[in-house]
Amino acid sequence: MMVHEIFNNLPAMLLLTIGAYLLGVWLRRKSGIALLHPFVISIPVIIAVIKLFDISPEFYIQSNSLIDFMLGPSVVSLGYLLYKHRQTIRENIAGIMSAVVAGSILGVVSVYLLCPVLGLDEFFVKALEAKSVTTPIAMDITRSAGGDVSLAAVSVIISGFIGALVGPLALKLFGIKDPVAKGLAMGCSSHGLGTARAIEMGAVEGAISGLSIALMGILTAVIVPLFNSLVGL
């Protein structure tokens, strides 16, 4: 019971998040495996600790609202990276636009075509169409399309998580070497989580990935209703 009291409070929960994250970053550096995302360590560690000490996930999340809140300011701060790399954006505007147009159309069409193949019904199609874009935009698109908003939100986050984990390896396999192309690939497929990863690759990658979040969100919002009326969803 004593142990439970020691851990079941706000500072201990903040300590857990920051400690688990630092452990993940430290292990990546120590192991020398650049592809090892800190989440691979930190997420299981957090889950293990809260299960071990019988802490409710709600309490953990509530105690970490400060960390959760900082996500907003960190997205705003991407504006600084855009400014810093405005020259690169100007020089690559045609490439950026073609990548975002291709990515947003494919994001919607691939879900529609693949769901039946994997045995997922219309319920999943409608909830997943917007899963390549940042959570708040995806939830809004899904709501107006008549899909399940909770499933959309979970899918967006897991989608970004997968992209952040496999991104660096996949980029290598796909032969995507140009920093701007890398940023576009990460941002178009994995929004904020991909951007967090892209920043670790380099400042240009991060800035372009951040820009992709905004462009993908806006384009996908236009494409989803158009596509749905075309295929009769």
Place this chain on the structure above:
Amino acid sequence: MKVFKGLFIILLHLVIGNVISFCTGEFIPGSVLGMIILFLSLMAGIVKEDSVRDVALFLTDNMAIFFIPALIGILEMWGLIKMHFLAWVALLTITALLVMAVSGWAKQLTDRIRRRK
């Protein structure tokens, strides 16, 4: 002092973004609008690069940690997805890889076409 000045400017842009988002039916999230407005403020010289640099770099360099509470929150949703878990994860993985490959290639292809001209 400088940290608080930077934090103030960034939070101010978040608040402005949130207000615009609210007034336009919350279609685009306030943080994304805040990002665009911060970029414009820097371009217009209203905000000096020097005053936001330290805080902006701290927040963007460590962005991954801010997603951790949301990821733990997914545990709560387990009931919604456990039925079709494998198909669902397979779909998310395949489509994420497709979008990643095609958007990256589209950019590199555009470069190649432009260079040929």
